[in-house]
Amino acid sequence: MGQTMESEDFGAVIRGARGSARLTQAQLGTRCGYSASAISRIESNKLRPDCSAVVRMAEALGIPPERLRGSAGPNRPAVATVAVGWPMDEEDAVRRRELLTGALAAGATSIVGVGTASAAASGRPAAGLEDVLFRLPAAEPVPLSLLTTRTALARRAFRAARYTDLGHTLPGLLGAAEATRDAATGRARQHASAVLARAYVLTAELAAKQHSEAAWVAADRALSAARASGTPVPVGEASRVLAITMRRSGRWASAVHLLTREAADLDSGEERTAAVRATLLLTAAYSAASGGNRSAALALLDEVEGDVERLPEVSGLFTVEATRAQVDVYRIGVLNVLGTPDEGVRIAAGLNIGFMSSPERRARAWTDTARMWHALGDGRRTFAALRHVEQEAPQEVRRPALRALTSDLLYGPARVDGLREFAVRTGALAA
Template sequence: MGADAEIGALLRGARCALRLTQTEVGNACGYSASAVSRIESGRMGIDYPTLLKFAAFLRIPPEQLRASAVPGMTNVATVAGGCRSVEEDEVRRRNLLTGVVAAGATAFVGADPAAAAPVDLDVALFRLPQAEPVPLPRLVAQIASARRDYCATEYARLGQVLPNLIATATATRDASSGRAREEADMALARTYVLAAEFATKQHSDAAWVAADRALAAARSSGIPVAVGEASRQLAIAMRRSGRSTAAVHLLTKEASDLDASRDHTGAVRTTLLLTGAYSAATGRDRSTALSLLEEAEQETGKHPAVPGLFTVEATRTQVDAYRISVLNALGTPDEAVDVAARLNVDQMSTAERRARAWTDVARMWNALGDSEQTFATLQRVEQEAPQEVRRPALRALTTGLLYGPTRIEGIREFAARTGALVA
């Protein structure tokens, strides 16, 4: 779900909760009822000041607004191009990231403050804690452990270890030289890739910063796999800011630079093509999206699955999951029904990937107007990964069902359990 669609679902849910009509909301906010309808359906974007006006009228709590995708807000990676000083940019980035990351972390761990300490990812990105270098094998093992938390969707626990992990990886890289420094650069790149993935789950602009630093470290390492993994994260950040064409250009260029004949680089290349296909679809470039998707599918038959990579697995099952995402983004979810019917989610090796696949199927059913199937699929997401279903995008989808025209048994309890319904 794109940023406009998530904001639309949030506004629609709040309006329905207050039993207001679109006309009443439009009159209060200076829009026609038809414009409100387009905003709620994600077909019309609004800038940040307008969003604040809607939020104030609809009594949307600030923390709920921060935890959602915010359109029209300048991205962290592009702030430096303005006229503010470096010090002002730093303060702005910290303030922005503190709000967004903390709100997202609360969504993962629930409202109970005892569940986990606040995740302050911007501290790790802009004010690294003190850390000592460690032997490279120990660092690699720590990164692998954090990666397992991500794949198991243990986001609360991951958030606790990321700041120190980034600091330790940085200290280890700085204390290394020669070939050991190249390997330490790759380890640092993979740590920042993990941070970018974590921030993306929270819809945080911290993903821009983490992905940029991942790519810088990856290029310093000179290791193609690391460069490919980091490039993919930067392209995702670009896409989520609305720069789909630039994301596709980056992904296809990096894919062309990788040796498709080797298993590791070939597998990374395949995932770059898959991400490129979805990026093109979000820009409504159907021909490019389907072309990249077919190329990725052809590549999966040439290489075995490679365990240990930080990207998605290059398998036909993963291609099918991406095909559903692509068709949803292109506005043709009906074409995805047959794909969803043959999709064997159980073949995916991690809870995170299985939950993501079910999420795409839920979005397909929601776009087709089948609320019962949408809810049933959201329940599959919860079964696979309870913390995944608390993400802002899925809470927005749940809110839409909660206040939609179809009465669904169990949806209110599900919404309360997953944070979509705030008492």
């Protein structure tokens, strides 16, 4: 009986807090990375988020995490579990500093609830980044050419969606980059700051993909280092990852403001800065859509589409290239968020994902396509797109958001051959 009460209490607390916050299931799901139907299953105790997701859900609902942790204790019944998290964000600078120095300092133990070693063993590539960011490994300065090469190799691992390799590489890279920057002076220090910014951008990218709280710290440090470099491209790249952390907790307006302001500061007449400007506006379009601002989102996409037609392909950006294909992928994602996925079907039909530049980008395109078909209620096409994600980037399909989508499909009305085996293989369902 005690176990049943614990399970019932958990769903009841979520349902009651959501009602008090005057949020629909869809609105709460948007803030936490779940679908409305997944929130419904959580409230009926048919789906259980993991410990870190519980804390983030409490933040979304404006209640103490202890209220939910107490009802999600070790004696709860065995229910379907999806490891979905939601990176926190603060619009206010003071509160953001409190988050960075307070909640995150305790994140690896009290929030995540497992030690670094056991978390790494669980297959989460970003496990332990919270600890690393507050206590970087001791390192000696290295030649700038070597540091640049090591950062380029880390970026290559990200683009290949080798997230476990990247997670192992980043602590040493960050320690060496910090030490090299601190030992340098003059122009060498500016150069080292630019490389350090890129290392922190990669850290924020990985943490955001894994819904880790470390994204906030890494993005903040990336922007500080980028500004110290005096180089506009790293500033744009760092601003983008910082805006993503802002958007993911509902601060979409602040994200759009940051992105459009930084985009306006970039020289659209120079190819590389123009390409970064385009990526900032793409992210701004998605952020505007997250806030329900259809006209702003579509206007930003149209502006970028006009720009990229005049740009040659520019390599070196972290996750988004300024190409027509990237605009199309973002347009599909924007239409999904705006609740009009049917408008993306024609775009998806004309998108040649196989020609996109990296496994990470191709996996992202298939992810947005899967979300489109899922929103349209086509389970078989959703699963087919998820299978493409797995073929392009096996570690990508194990991300919390993709596991949540897989679980949502698994418990949906349509029976899809092979889906259960896929869910077990990707960690969305316990074996």
